Amino acid sequence: MTDADTKELVDHAAQDNIKITAAQASHTAEAQEAQHTGQFSRALRRVAKRRQALSRASPYLVGIVALADSYEYIHGMLCYIIEARPKRWLRILDLHRSADYELVIDIPTLVHEAVPRSAKSRKYKFRVLYHANGITSCLFSFALPNTENWLLIFKADEHLIVETLQLDSTAKIFVRNNKDYLYFGTHSEEGADGFRKWVIMGYSIEKRSWFSRKMHLTDVVGYDIGSTVCFEIIDDHFYGLSNQTDFEIRETDWNSYYHCFRFPLDNPDLKKKQTMKTEDSWRRQHAEGPIDDRWSFLKLEKDEASGNINIIESRKEWLTKKSGSLRTYYITPVIFDGASEVNSDEEPPTVNGNLPAGRLTGSIAYLDKPQGSDLRFRSPENVHPGDDSSMALAFTRSQTHLRDYHRCCSTYLDLVDDISSGSLGPRHLRLRAGSRKSQTYWPSWEYSGYDYEMEPKQKSIEEPAYPYQPNRVYFWPPKQDEPNRIPFIDDIYMILNPPGCLGGVISTSDERSVLYATGEDANGLKVLVYLSFDPAARLVGMSREKYVLGEQDMSSSPRNETGGSYHNLETGTVRGTQHSEREDKLIGDLSHYPLPSYISDAPSVQTVIMTPPEGCKPWAWTEQPMYRNLPGKIFTFAH
Template sequence: MTPRTLLITPPRTVSKLQRLPYEIMAYIVEYLDIDEIFDLSLSCRHFQYLVKEESFCRAIIATQASHTAEAREAQRTGQFSRALRRVAKRRQAFSRASPYVVGIVALADSYEYIHGILCYIVEARPKRWLRILDLHGSASYELVVDIPTLVQEAVPRSATSRKYKFRVLYHANGITSCLFSFALPNTENWLLIFKADEQLIVAALQLDSAAKIFVRNNKDYLYVGTHSEEGADGFRKWVLMGYDIEKRSWFSRKMHLTDFVGYDIGSTVCFEIIDDYFYGLSNQTDFEIRETDWNSYYHCFRFPLDDPDVKNKQTMKTKDSWRRQHGEGPIDDRWSFLKLEKDEASGRINIVESRKEWLNKKSGSLQSGSLRTYYVTEVIFDENSKPDSDGESATAHGNLPAEQIITSSLTRYLNKPPGSDIRFRSPENVHPGDDSSMALVFTRSQTHLRAYQRCCSTYLDLVDDVSSGSLGPRHLRLRTGFRKSQTYWPSWKYSDYNYEVEPKQKSNEEPAYPYQPNRVYFWPPKQDTSNRTPFVDDIYQILNPPGCLGGIISTSDERSVVYATGEDTNGLKILVYLSFDPAARLAGMLREKYVLGEQDMSSLPSNETEGGYHSLEAGKDRCMRHFGSTDKLIGDLSRHPLPSYISDIPSMHTAIMSPPEGCKPWASTEQPMYWNLPGKIFAFAH
């Protein structure tokens, strides 16, 4: 009888961290952000419950991402674990310039991309179409509006006018607002508000002026603003009109913003509807530049949507709205942008501004020169005080009438010597970007998109990189820069490391700046002329369609980028779509391996050795940790070994309501245009 051999498997070593009870891990996770929780879950199978256990994920979403689209979807479906993984992947993909979907989605004469909805116009005279595609919702259909039929229904007297202009102003909550202009014989401007899926014209308003016109709305209220009111001082001012959508009526009072300075939306002024308030923001405080303006303040106000009255208007106070001191250096306004953004975790409203400045003195190792910096300021209103009370206002001249602007109060706020009103900036609210010392600096003409997302501490550019080695005369690439904490440093400690105009001398034991240098990524990766990858060439062909040399019109949000490039033989612009959302799905897209962004090692200081900056292999290890698989690393970009998978085409699941009796139908649903385009849409495996 053959003796049996007993094999004894040595016990597997389990770390002390893995032995911690569920409740203790819950306390630990409170001190980690979503990216770190996601990374921890990938480190070993024992921690996978961190991103798979529903009740655990519900708590994380509630504290760190309760004001995201993923959280709202999870509230409906109960899938909080999916929401957490989706948020983590979206933020990491955005930070590392590694989109999940890229493709040509439409050909258009003009377009607007608003809150994930693509509204584009195709003109094939005498017919014109407005097509509406929900990209965030991965819709399998487009709403198609017959523009001539719509304008005839909304403004019958325009029927005899053959020439007219029609452009989209805004779209939100299924409501589309457009500007319709025609001459018969004098030019008339009309605001058309409609719901295409209901064949409903909500309102048609003839406008006195369309100067700098904008529209904002939610499901209940709509506001239209124009820069058209002549002030006593000779400067034009903003005026707002409000509309109650449920009652189908305009408010009797207009809002005259006599003390609101600035006219360039997105650069010097910003308007948004957030929750139940209308917000206005300006980074200017005077209609004229004065030599006494040592300090600059934001002017931010709000009023409730249901009662647009001056007596209800709240304005940020001076102590909360300090912007900068002009002694910090001159600004190159070509690089500036201004926006209001809702924090994904807390729901607080923040001012986000990008400025390129020539700073004379900067902290740390930065030398004097130009620096592009992203500043964040929390919007604060005193809830206990009456609207526009007698306290100090946020502007140079407060809420004084226009004729009283040039008074002693102007000197009170602005006539201060440099250094008399030094304010301290927390490092978490100041993100230094590109400076003149970088090896590769792109000019303004090479930078076609400038964006910043505070949720992942990342700035994003769409640049024309002539050194990328791709095919064709233009080489558009994504470029991102994001930062991580030097060590774990709770936000309540940031006050010890104030970023200021004249920084104080810190002790040797304290870090001068609690963040690592920016990690810069490019996408697609640079192609080597001696060893080209056909798949990456295909991506370059999508981003840079052959023969398209016209201007670039671009826009973005926290999960996607859309831009129009050049014109084809029919004069239509090509619309390119990139999505960082792992849940993005477009019918008919080709499945390929995930192409990671390529880290720019030259952007790092020569003495920087932070956790793998100096090592490409260490960078690959980090990618493995973030994305969990070696076959997704840069350098392994070959096509999928199986034939490219073409996704099933979802069935169309919406129906357009019949128009009112006696009216012609002017809206319908059709297959998305990209189904019939010869270009490819790639979705990368993840």
């Protein structure tokens, strides 16, 4: 095949990929941006490259972006605080839009203007709760002599304090907002049964007023946001979710259900609240086995293709008939208003040829109870088995500092320390991604959520027993071979594992990026490391020398039936089964490639701070980002 033929095939494949992505990306941030810019092809290429980068643990950019005492990373906005007393700064950097400036807020000046009586107090606490649509919400606490807690809401770029509110409680406080409405909640209302309950309040940003009624969520169980409960604003509704339905643990054979509700943002009324029906919100059966709650996470996510809302939960379980544990990712569609009703006059379908099935949803087939049991069968589309304890390279919870799942590319993403447990060596943080792809043929099958080895009878030898290929696991950066160390890879490891930084790792992620704080430097500041899977990501002063792809973990690679070889889907090559072999072209030179249009065409993001009102001292302005004054490089691998 000639080079021209190869290029033609690649171009056709790229166009096909764009067409496929267009049907699966209408609700992405890239598609929304394209509605304003008209650059739809560019947006689709970005989506395709982002998903590919996630599934292979191959970020396009890595660098140290700040030193801070504390931080929050929300929808691509980095809000970090530097406690250089008596000066205290809150700095806000838009990483998703590759801003070349930072908003800087003088915290003492802000709090004195927002709550004048606090000027008499020397000691106070200040932390960021949320940031979205240019609106920042913070918790401000001081003592005179009794402790007072205040919610501060402001727009730094407009030099505007939107609202201040003295709080009765700050227990498990959270804030969510869009450009029109803001809601905050606390786990502070004690019920008659002695258990604490959630209570939330809403605020109209346009009218600059609080809603007259509070929402008392007496039926929401759980208090750990991100693990047992979740609250989000999506489109025009406020959503709440819990994976628990009972305040007391009952030692009986029971079924667990999600409790999911929503209400319109402009009308926080219990009469307007919608709640998922029990038949749509089944979660698991107690008999499936115990759960290790340390690994669990829970979130609500908008599907990038359909715009529908899904519940995504990760659970590490000791499933029935299994000798070890298995980490699995479950997806449940959010359904309201009886959208899942079916015609009751229709003949019910059968499962396995003899058991009558109940009504079907997109995630679960409900079966009649045979002999008193309550079997539930899940669609493999919505069940992604991940790591099990039998894997050659298993990581403990203390070695796993980030746990996330990206349904758009069927990938789970971890940040792991692959130094052997108990080792006294330096930290060795790396990205680890496990992704799956669908098989060519989709058979008729049934799939049990608590017996992953159950295989249906195949209609033909061409039909696979399970519609997905086994997970392919990738690590980034690749491991260094001691005899042939590559200095460039060492530089990347130095960014991911800053020398001399000890202590814990605090991490967070979104659909485009990962950001984590590692240890503390000599001044007691945490080092903030940023990794982006967006090919358009850029930071001022970044270096572009080589590209580095994720390296497949051959010890977890699927084999063929004879166990003789492993087929690489990305390159089409067949490699031997020696685990020490590495895929070709993991590292390559970029010096002779021009910058891609994603980066070179990206507009500079800038804002103008409004002049403060007469007689008020400025408390917000812009400066160049802190990372421009930090030692060390920022690398981009876009090509």
